[in-house]
Amino acid sequence: MLKHLAPVLFVALSCGTALAGGPQPTVVEARGAIERAGAYFRDHLGVAGTYVWKYSLDGQKRVGEGGAVPASIGWVQPPGTPAVGAAFLRIFEVTGDKQWLQSAQLVATALVNTQLESGGWFYKIETDPQKAATWCYRALKVSGKSCHDIKDNPHRNETVLDDNNTQSVLNFLMWFDQASGGSDPDVRTCIDKALHRLMKVQYPNGAFPVFFTGSAPGADVETAAKASIPASWSHEWQKPDRPPYFIVNDNLPRDMGRLFLNAYRTYHDPAYLKAAEKVGDFLLAAQLPAPQQGWAQEYDRSMQPVWGRKFEPPGVVSRETA
Known part of the structure; x- marks a missing residue:
């Protein structure tokens, strides 16, 4: 059995049940529920700061759009890795406990490390160093020619704007940049790179391509x-x-x-x-x-x-x- 897990949904359902059928939870109880959900994601489900859509009850089966994914894959498309990072930031806002800012930092680092040379993110991201070499990640300092020469991965440098994919990453990273007081310059560099790249591919009439590697198709x-x-x-x-x-x-x-x-x-x-x-x-x-x-x-x-x-x-x- 698979569960579509999300901390915010978990807490909302828990609180909704309590309000409808019994006494209201105390602040301590609500905080405990939030932190248990966050800790479970961070300590048991996260892979190098990344997450996917659904997990089996034992956490062994991991699912993105289209089916099961390998253990080294994180999912970007909402509600994936950026959504969980945003949940950590919200827990930090509510509790003031810096462990949740640190948890969000792990997510931010994973996303910075998987930004493509084209400026954004594909639907999924690779955390295994050997497999990551088949992607044009900026962190790997892949040149234009070496990116072009990568074989057997047609999506190696494909930025995706479909389904709020790259956008969700940037909204999370901007939130993290503000919440952390700009403590990680790599995050800001990543944000600036992505936003300026997006402005370059915006069509003259204001529309955007759904996918791109270089210029917008037919610009x-x-x-x-x-x-x-x-x-x-x-x-x-x-x-x-x-x-x-x-x-x-x-x-x-x-x-x-x-x-x-x-x-x-x-x-x-x-x-x-x-x-x-x-x-x-x-x-x-x-x-x-x-x-x-x-x-x-x-x-x-x-x-x-x-x-x-x-x-x-x-x-x-x-x-x-x-």
Whole structure:
């Protein structure tokens, strides 16, 4: 049996049960529950500061998206490694006990050590030194040529913005940087590198690619300024093959906008505010005309809705619009 463990959820469920069915827990009891959950993650489930989505009850089976992962793999995509690091920071905020800041430091170090040369993070990260050599991690000082020459790993330098992946890392690292008083310069260097790299791959219209290794795919292609609805569209899936494609799916613009607003509030760099404003400009341009003035999941260079994956036809979608 697998459990989708998360300290915050554990505490919320524990407190909710107590409030509904019996006397309210005392402050001491609540703190004890929080710290036991945090200690269990840190001391029994963590691997070199990394975590995954789900664990078997004995902690031996570790699962990310798509199934079981080896013992040396940490998961980034929420609720993975950054989410647990953020839970440690929250425990530190609540208790003032520095052991939790130190626990968050282990997570921060793991993420700094697995930042890709492209600037961000893939869905998963490798903690085994020998296996890590198949990735273009900045900490390994991999040059452009040596990164290119790595075999049998097509994702070796692929930054992922899908599903709040890289964004969740940076939001955690910025929180840690503030909570620790900037005690680890490597963390700040990592943050600066990632944010500046993200600004470089932002499309002129304010959108972001879902994945990248170098420049944004199709960044030099002229695109329409405003969304429109095509006169007709294929009811059969058509595989996207000519970038650029501009993605609203899975709340990519929302997560990028929140990231840069957070960065601006944290470091007061006007470039971060400008990046967030450009995201807003893209969303205004991507709003479809009447009578259904919502948003699609994916647009082509004409700023018209197009097929994404086979279950993502062109059209107005409720989740992203909401």
